[in-house]
Amino acid sequence: MSYQVLARKYRPQKFSEVIGQEHVTRTLKNAIEQGRTAHGYIFSGHRGIGKTTVARILAMALNCRSSDKPVAEPCGVCDSCTEIRAGNAVDVIEIDAATNRGIDEIRELREAARYRPARDRFKIYILDEAHQITDAAFNALLKTLEEPPSHVVFMLATTQPEDIPQTIRSRCQHFSFRAVRFEEIVGQLKDLIGRENIEADEDALA
Known part of the structure:
Protein backbone atom coordinates (compact mmCIF):
# COMPACT_ATOMS: atom_id res chain seq x y z
CA MET A 1 0.00 0.00 0.00
CA SER A 2 1.45 3.37 -1.00
CA TYR A 3 1.91 6.00 1.69
CA GLN A 4 -0.40 9.00 1.58
CA VAL A 5 0.58 12.30 3.15
CA LEU A 6 -1.67 12.78 6.18
CA ALA A 7 -2.45 16.40 5.32
CA ARG A 8 -3.89 15.20 2.02
CA LYS A 9 -5.56 12.12 3.48
CA TYR A 10 -7.43 14.18 6.07
CA ARG A 11 -8.10 17.29 4.00
CA PRO A 12 -11.72 18.27 4.77
CA GLN A 13 -14.23 17.15 2.14
CA LYS A 14 -17.31 18.75 3.69
CA PHE A 15 -18.04 22.11 5.28
CA SER A 16 -18.67 20.36 8.61
CA GLU A 17 -15.10 19.03 8.60
CA VAL A 18 -13.49 22.48 8.32
CA ILE A 19 -12.23 23.77 11.66
CA GLY A 20 -11.91 27.39 12.72
CA GLN A 21 -13.90 28.94 9.87
CA GLU A 22 -17.49 28.44 10.98
CA HIS A 23 -18.36 32.05 10.08
CA VAL A 24 -17.46 31.21 6.47
CA THR A 25 -18.89 27.71 6.13
CA ARG A 26 -22.16 28.59 7.86
CA THR A 27 -22.75 31.56 5.55
CA LEU A 28 -21.93 29.54 2.43
CA LYS A 29 -24.24 26.69 3.47
CA ASN A 30 -27.08 29.12 4.19
CA ALA A 31 -26.60 30.78 0.80
CA ILE A 32 -26.78 27.42 -0.97
CA GLU A 33 -29.90 26.39 0.94
CA GLN A 34 -31.56 29.70 0.04
CA GLY A 35 -30.45 29.55 -3.59
CA ARG A 36 -28.49 32.78 -3.23
CA THR A 37 -24.97 31.83 -4.25
CA ALA A 38 -22.73 34.41 -5.92
CA HIS A 39 -20.78 34.33 -9.17
CA GLY A 40 -17.65 35.73 -7.55
CA TYR A 41 -15.95 34.99 -4.23
CA ILE A 42 -12.79 36.22 -2.55
CA PHE A 43 -11.34 34.04 0.20
CA SER A 44 -8.58 35.87 2.07
CA GLY A 45 -6.33 35.03 5.00
CA HIS A 46 -2.98 33.60 6.01
CA ARG A 47 -1.51 30.57 4.28
CA GLY A 48 -2.69 27.13 5.30
CA ILE A 49 -5.98 28.01 7.02
CA GLY A 50 -8.39 26.51 4.50
CA LYS A 51 -9.05 28.99 1.68
CA THR A 52 -8.43 26.60 -1.21
CA THR A 53 -9.97 23.70 0.70
CA VAL A 54 -13.20 25.65 1.23
CA ALA A 55 -13.18 26.69 -2.43
CA ARG A 56 -13.01 23.02 -3.46
CA ILE A 57 -15.78 22.06 -1.04
CA LEU A 58 -17.93 24.88 -2.39
CA ALA A 59 -17.22 23.65 -5.92
CA MET A 60 -18.33 20.15 -4.90
CA ALA A 61 -21.47 21.51 -3.21
CA LEU A 62 -22.43 23.51 -6.30
CA ASN A 63 -21.87 20.61 -8.70
CA CYS A 64 -22.78 17.60 -6.51
CA ARG A 65 -24.95 15.13 -8.40
CA SER A 66 -26.71 13.76 -5.32
CA SER A 67 -29.43 16.32 -6.08
CA ASP A 68 -30.75 18.22 -9.08
CA LYS A 69 -29.56 21.47 -7.48
CA PRO A 70 -26.62 22.62 -5.32
CA VAL A 71 -26.44 21.03 -1.87
CA ALA A 72 -25.33 22.46 1.47
CA GLU A 73 -23.02 19.48 2.03
CA PRO A 74 -21.48 17.60 -0.92
CA CYS A 75 -22.02 13.85 -0.90
CA GLY A 76 -18.34 13.20 -1.61
CA VAL A 77 -19.03 10.03 -3.60
CA CYS A 78 -20.71 11.06 -6.86
CA ASP A 79 -18.67 11.40 -10.04
CA SER A 80 -18.52 15.16 -9.76
CA CYS A 81 -17.36 15.17 -6.13
CA THR A 82 -14.71 12.50 -6.68
CA GLU A 83 -13.37 14.24 -9.79
CA ILE A 84 -13.12 17.59 -8.03
CA ARG A 85 -11.41 15.97 -5.05
CA ALA A 86 -8.92 14.25 -7.37
CA GLY A 87 -8.27 17.48 -9.24
CA ASN A 88 -9.36 16.19 -12.65
CA ALA A 89 -12.85 17.67 -13.04
CA VAL A 90 -13.09 19.21 -16.50
CA ASP A 91 -15.41 21.98 -15.30
CA VAL A 92 -13.51 22.96 -12.14
CA ILE A 93 -10.30 24.66 -13.16
CA GLU A 94 -7.64 25.55 -10.58
CA ILE A 95 -5.17 28.19 -11.70
CA ASP A 96 -1.97 29.25 -9.95
CA ALA A 97 -2.15 32.99 -10.52
CA ALA A 98 1.47 33.36 -9.42
CA THR A 99 2.55 31.80 -12.73
CA ASN A 100 -0.55 32.45 -14.86
CA ARG A 101 -1.00 36.12 -14.07
CA GLY A 102 -0.85 37.92 -17.39
CA ILE A 103 -3.46 39.39 -19.67
CA ASP A 104 -3.12 36.64 -22.28
CA GLU A 105 -3.91 33.90 -19.74
CA ILE A 106 -6.90 35.82 -18.39
CA ARG A 107 -8.19 36.49 -21.89
CA GLU A 108 -8.06 32.75 -22.57
CA LEU A 109 -9.93 32.12 -19.32
CA ARG A 110 -12.53 34.74 -20.21
CA GLU A 111 -13.05 33.19 -23.64
CA ALA A 112 -13.40 29.67 -22.19
CA ALA A 113 -15.87 30.92 -19.58
CA ARG A 114 -18.33 31.83 -22.32
CA TYR A 115 -18.97 28.16 -23.08
CA ARG A 116 -21.27 26.05 -20.97
CA PRO A 117 -19.87 23.34 -18.68
CA ALA A 118 -19.04 20.05 -20.37
CA ARG A 119 -20.49 17.85 -17.61
CA ASP A 120 -21.28 19.76 -14.44
CA ARG A 121 -23.83 22.31 -13.31
CA PHE A 122 -21.30 25.14 -13.07
CA LYS A 123 -17.97 25.93 -14.64
CA ILE A 124 -15.82 27.00 -11.70
CA TYR A 125 -12.49 28.82 -11.72
CA ILE A 126 -10.37 28.73 -8.55
CA LEU A 127 -7.56 31.29 -8.75
CA ASP A 128 -4.89 30.80 -6.08
CA GLU A 129 -2.59 33.71 -5.17
CA ALA A 130 -5.07 35.95 -6.98
CA HIS A 131 -3.36 39.14 -5.78
CA GLN A 132 -0.50 38.37 -8.17
CA ILE A 133 -2.67 38.86 -11.26
CA THR A 134 -1.55 41.96 -13.15
CA ASP A 135 -3.71 45.09 -13.29
CA ALA A 136 -4.17 44.67 -17.04
CA ALA A 137 -5.30 41.08 -16.53
CA PHE A 138 -7.75 42.12 -13.80
CA ASN A 139 -9.18 44.71 -16.18
CA ALA A 140 -9.68 41.96 -18.74
CA LEU A 141 -11.50 39.87 -16.11
CA LEU A 142 -13.67 42.75 -14.93
CA LYS A 143 -16.17 42.58 -17.80
CA THR A 144 -16.88 38.91 -17.09
CA LEU A 145 -17.40 39.65 -13.38
CA GLU A 146 -19.71 42.54 -14.23
CA GLU A 147 -21.88 40.41 -16.51
CA PRO A 148 -21.09 36.81 -15.57
CA PRO A 149 -22.62 33.94 -17.52
CA SER A 150 -25.15 32.12 -15.34
CA HIS A 151 -23.04 28.95 -15.42
CA VAL A 152 -19.75 30.46 -14.19
CA VAL A 153 -18.39 30.94 -10.66
CA PHE A 154 -15.05 32.56 -9.82
CA MET A 155 -13.26 31.91 -6.52
CA LEU A 156 -10.19 34.02 -5.77
CA ALA A 157 -7.93 32.88 -2.92
CA THR A 158 -5.43 35.40 -1.61
CA THR A 159 -3.18 36.29 1.29
CA GLN A 160 -3.22 39.95 0.24
CA PRO A 161 -6.78 41.07 -0.55
CA GLU A 162 -5.74 44.72 -0.46
CA ASP A 163 -3.75 44.11 -3.66
CA ILE A 164 -6.88 43.07 -5.56
CA VAL A 180 -7.21 28.73 13.66
CA ARG A 181 -7.14 28.71 17.46
CA PHE A 182 -4.45 26.67 19.21
CA GLU A 183 -7.02 24.50 21.02
CA GLU A 184 -8.69 23.64 17.72
CA ILE A 185 -5.37 22.59 16.19
CA VAL A 186 -4.55 20.37 19.17
CA GLY A 187 -8.02 18.85 19.04
CA GLN A 188 -7.58 18.06 15.36
CA LEU A 189 -4.18 16.47 16.03
CA LYS A 190 -5.66 14.28 18.78
CA ASP A 191 -8.39 13.12 16.43
CA LEU A 192 -5.85 12.37 13.70
CA ILE A 193 -3.46 10.33 15.86
CA GLY A 194 -6.44 8.38 17.18
CA ARG A 195 -7.50 7.43 13.67
CA GLU A 196 -3.93 6.52 12.71
CA ASN A 197 -3.21 4.62 15.96
CA ILE A 198 -0.21 6.84 16.64
CA GLU A 199 1.05 7.20 20.19
CA ALA A 200 1.92 10.73 21.27
CA ASP A 201 1.99 12.47 24.64
CA GLU A 202 0.31 15.78 25.37
CA ASP A 203 3.59 17.73 25.34
CA ALA A 204 4.39 16.51 21.83
CA LEU A 205 1.00 17.69 20.56
CA ALA A 206 1.41 21.10 22.16
Missing part, protein backbone atom coordinates in the same frame (compact mmCIF):
# COMPACT_ATOMS: atom_id res chain seq x y z
CA PRO A 165 -8.42 46.10 -7.32
CA GLN A 166 -11.50 47.58 -5.66
CA THR A 167 -13.42 47.15 -8.92
CA ILE A 168 -12.93 43.38 -8.59
CA ARG A 169 -13.55 43.24 -4.84
CA SER A 170 -16.83 45.14 -5.18
CA ARG A 171 -18.17 42.47 -7.53
CA CYS A 172 -17.32 39.51 -5.28
CA GLN A 173 -18.45 38.26 -1.90
CA HIS A 174 -15.44 38.59 0.40
CA PHE A 175 -14.80 36.12 3.21
CA SER A 176 -11.92 36.77 5.63
CA PHE A 177 -10.54 33.54 7.08
CA ARG A 178 -9.39 33.63 10.70
CA ALA A 179 -6.29 32.15 12.25
Whole structure:
Protein backbone atom coordinates (compact mmCIF):
# COMPACT_ATOMS: atom_id res chain seq x y z
CA MET A 1 0.00 0.00 0.00
CA SER A 2 1.45 3.37 -1.00
CA TYR A 3 1.91 6.00 1.69
CA GLN A 4 -0.40 9.00 1.58
CA VAL A 5 0.58 12.30 3.15
CA LEU A 6 -1.67 12.78 6.18
CA ALA A 7 -2.45 16.40 5.32
CA ARG A 8 -3.89 15.20 2.02
CA LYS A 9 -5.56 12.12 3.48
CA TYR A 10 -7.43 14.18 6.07
CA ARG A 11 -8.10 17.29 4.00
CA PRO A 12 -11.72 18.27 4.77
CA GLN A 13 -14.23 17.15 2.14
CA LYS A 14 -17.31 18.75 3.69
CA PHE A 15 -18.04 22.11 5.28
CA SER A 16 -18.67 20.36 8.61
CA GLU A 17 -15.10 19.03 8.60
CA VAL A 18 -13.49 22.48 8.32
CA ILE A 19 -12.23 23.77 11.66
CA GLY A 20 -11.91 27.39 12.72
CA GLN A 21 -13.90 28.94 9.87
CA GLU A 22 -17.49 28.44 10.98
CA HIS A 23 -18.36 32.05 10.08
CA VAL A 24 -17.46 31.21 6.47
CA THR A 25 -18.89 27.71 6.13
CA ARG A 26 -22.16 28.59 7.86
CA THR A 27 -22.75 31.56 5.55
CA LEU A 28 -21.93 29.54 2.43
CA LYS A 29 -24.24 26.69 3.47
CA ASN A 30 -27.08 29.12 4.19
CA ALA A 31 -26.60 30.78 0.80
CA ILE A 32 -26.78 27.42 -0.97
CA GLU A 33 -29.90 26.39 0.94
CA GLN A 34 -31.56 29.70 0.04
CA GLY A 35 -30.45 29.55 -3.59
CA ARG A 36 -28.49 32.78 -3.23
CA THR A 37 -24.97 31.83 -4.25
CA ALA A 38 -22.73 34.41 -5.92
CA HIS A 39 -20.78 34.33 -9.17
CA GLY A 40 -17.65 35.73 -7.55
CA TYR A 41 -15.95 34.99 -4.23
CA ILE A 42 -12.79 36.22 -2.55
CA PHE A 43 -11.34 34.04 0.20
CA SER A 44 -8.58 35.87 2.07
CA GLY A 45 -6.33 35.03 5.00
CA HIS A 46 -2.98 33.60 6.01
CA ARG A 47 -1.51 30.57 4.28
CA GLY A 48 -2.69 27.13 5.30
CA ILE A 49 -5.98 28.01 7.02
CA GLY A 50 -8.39 26.51 4.50
CA LYS A 51 -9.05 28.99 1.68
CA THR A 52 -8.43 26.60 -1.21
CA THR A 53 -9.97 23.70 0.70
CA VAL A 54 -13.20 25.65 1.23
CA ALA A 55 -13.18 26.69 -2.43
CA ARG A 56 -13.01 23.02 -3.46
CA ILE A 57 -15.78 22.06 -1.04
CA LEU A 58 -17.93 24.88 -2.39
CA ALA A 59 -17.22 23.65 -5.92
CA MET A 60 -18.33 20.15 -4.90
CA ALA A 61 -21.47 21.51 -3.21
CA LEU A 62 -22.43 23.51 -6.30
CA ASN A 63 -21.87 20.61 -8.70
CA CYS A 64 -22.78 17.60 -6.51
CA ARG A 65 -24.95 15.13 -8.40
CA SER A 66 -26.71 13.76 -5.32
CA SER A 67 -29.43 16.32 -6.08
CA ASP A 68 -30.75 18.22 -9.08
CA LYS A 69 -29.56 21.47 -7.48
CA PRO A 70 -26.62 22.62 -5.32
CA VAL A 71 -26.44 21.03 -1.87
CA ALA A 72 -25.33 22.46 1.47
CA GLU A 73 -23.02 19.48 2.03
CA PRO A 74 -21.48 17.60 -0.92
CA CYS A 75 -22.02 13.85 -0.90
CA GLY A 76 -18.34 13.20 -1.61
CA VAL A 77 -19.03 10.03 -3.60
CA CYS A 78 -20.71 11.06 -6.86
CA ASP A 79 -18.67 11.40 -10.04
CA SER A 80 -18.52 15.16 -9.76
CA CYS A 81 -17.36 15.17 -6.13
CA THR A 82 -14.71 12.50 -6.68
CA GLU A 83 -13.37 14.24 -9.79
CA ILE A 84 -13.12 17.59 -8.03
CA ARG A 85 -11.41 15.97 -5.05
CA ALA A 86 -8.92 14.25 -7.37
CA GLY A 87 -8.27 17.48 -9.24
CA ASN A 88 -9.36 16.19 -12.65
CA ALA A 89 -12.85 17.67 -13.04
CA VAL A 90 -13.09 19.21 -16.50
CA ASP A 91 -15.41 21.98 -15.30
CA VAL A 92 -13.51 22.96 -12.14
CA ILE A 93 -10.30 24.66 -13.16
CA GLU A 94 -7.64 25.55 -10.58
CA ILE A 95 -5.17 28.19 -11.70
CA ASP A 96 -1.97 29.25 -9.95
CA ALA A 97 -2.15 32.99 -10.52
CA ALA A 98 1.47 33.36 -9.42
CA THR A 99 2.55 31.80 -12.73
CA ASN A 100 -0.55 32.45 -14.86
CA ARG A 101 -1.00 36.12 -14.07
CA GLY A 102 -0.85 37.92 -17.39
CA ILE A 103 -3.46 39.39 -19.67
CA ASP A 104 -3.12 36.64 -22.28
CA GLU A 105 -3.91 33.90 -19.74
CA ILE A 106 -6.90 35.82 -18.39
CA ARG A 107 -8.19 36.49 -21.89
CA GLU A 108 -8.06 32.75 -22.57
CA LEU A 109 -9.93 32.12 -19.32
CA ARG A 110 -12.53 34.74 -20.21
CA GLU A 111 -13.05 33.19 -23.64
CA ALA A 112 -13.40 29.67 -22.19
CA ALA A 113 -15.87 30.92 -19.58
CA ARG A 114 -18.33 31.83 -22.32
CA TYR A 115 -18.97 28.16 -23.08
CA ARG A 116 -21.27 26.05 -20.97
CA PRO A 117 -19.87 23.34 -18.68
CA ALA A 118 -19.04 20.05 -20.37
CA ARG A 119 -20.49 17.85 -17.61
CA ASP A 120 -21.28 19.76 -14.44
CA ARG A 121 -23.83 22.31 -13.31
CA PHE A 122 -21.30 25.14 -13.07
CA LYS A 123 -17.97 25.93 -14.64
CA ILE A 124 -15.82 27.00 -11.70
CA TYR A 125 -12.49 28.82 -11.72
CA ILE A 126 -10.37 28.73 -8.55
CA LEU A 127 -7.56 31.29 -8.75
CA ASP A 128 -4.89 30.80 -6.08
CA GLU A 129 -2.59 33.71 -5.17
CA ALA A 130 -5.07 35.95 -6.98
CA HIS A 131 -3.36 39.14 -5.78
CA GLN A 132 -0.50 38.37 -8.17
CA ILE A 133 -2.67 38.86 -11.26
CA THR A 134 -1.55 41.96 -13.15
CA ASP A 135 -3.71 45.09 -13.29
CA ALA A 136 -4.17 44.67 -17.04
CA ALA A 137 -5.30 41.08 -16.53
CA PHE A 138 -7.75 42.12 -13.80
CA ASN A 139 -9.18 44.71 -16.18
CA ALA A 140 -9.68 41.96 -18.74
CA LEU A 141 -11.50 39.87 -16.11
CA LEU A 142 -13.67 42.75 -14.93
CA LYS A 143 -16.17 42.58 -17.80
CA THR A 144 -16.88 38.91 -17.09
CA LEU A 145 -17.40 39.65 -13.38
CA GLU A 146 -19.71 42.54 -14.23
CA GLU A 147 -21.88 40.41 -16.51
CA PRO A 148 -21.09 36.81 -15.57
CA PRO A 149 -22.62 33.94 -17.52
CA SER A 150 -25.15 32.12 -15.34
CA HIS A 151 -23.04 28.95 -15.42
CA VAL A 152 -19.75 30.46 -14.19
CA VAL A 153 -18.39 30.94 -10.66
CA PHE A 154 -15.05 32.56 -9.82
CA MET A 155 -13.26 31.91 -6.52
CA LEU A 156 -10.19 34.02 -5.77
CA ALA A 157 -7.93 32.88 -2.92
CA THR A 158 -5.43 35.40 -1.61
CA THR A 159 -3.18 36.29 1.29
CA GLN A 160 -3.22 39.95 0.24
CA PRO A 161 -6.78 41.07 -0.55
CA GLU A 162 -5.74 44.72 -0.46
CA ASP A 163 -3.75 44.11 -3.66
CA ILE A 164 -6.88 43.07 -5.56
CA PRO A 165 -8.42 46.10 -7.32
CA GLN A 166 -11.50 47.58 -5.66
CA THR A 167 -13.42 47.15 -8.92
CA ILE A 168 -12.93 43.38 -8.59
CA ARG A 169 -13.55 43.24 -4.84
CA SER A 170 -16.83 45.14 -5.18
CA ARG A 171 -18.17 42.47 -7.53
CA CYS A 172 -17.32 39.51 -5.28
CA GLN A 173 -18.45 38.26 -1.90
CA HIS A 174 -15.44 38.59 0.40
CA PHE A 175 -14.80 36.12 3.21
CA SER A 176 -11.92 36.77 5.63
CA PHE A 177 -10.54 33.54 7.08
CA ARG A 178 -9.39 33.63 10.70
CA ALA A 179 -6.29 32.15 12.25
CA VAL A 180 -7.21 28.73 13.66
CA ARG A 181 -7.14 28.71 17.46
CA PHE A 182 -4.45 26.67 19.21
CA GLU A 183 -7.02 24.50 21.02
CA GLU A 184 -8.69 23.64 17.72
CA ILE A 185 -5.37 22.59 16.19
CA VAL A 186 -4.55 20.37 19.17
CA GLY A 187 -8.02 18.85 19.04
CA GLN A 188 -7.58 18.06 15.36
CA LEU A 189 -4.18 16.47 16.03
CA LYS A 190 -5.66 14.28 18.78
CA ASP A 191 -8.39 13.12 16.43
CA LEU A 192 -5.85 12.37 13.70
CA ILE A 193 -3.46 10.33 15.86
CA GLY A 194 -6.44 8.38 17.18
CA ARG A 195 -7.50 7.43 13.67
CA GLU A 196 -3.93 6.52 12.71
CA ASN A 197 -3.21 4.62 15.96
CA ILE A 198 -0.21 6.84 16.64
CA GLU A 199 1.05 7.20 20.19
CA ALA A 200 1.92 10.73 21.27
CA ASP A 201 1.99 12.47 24.64
CA GLU A 202 0.31 15.78 25.37
CA ASP A 203 3.59 17.73 25.34
CA ALA A 204 4.39 16.51 21.83
CA LEU A 205 1.00 17.69 20.56
CA ALA A 206 1.41 21.10 22.16
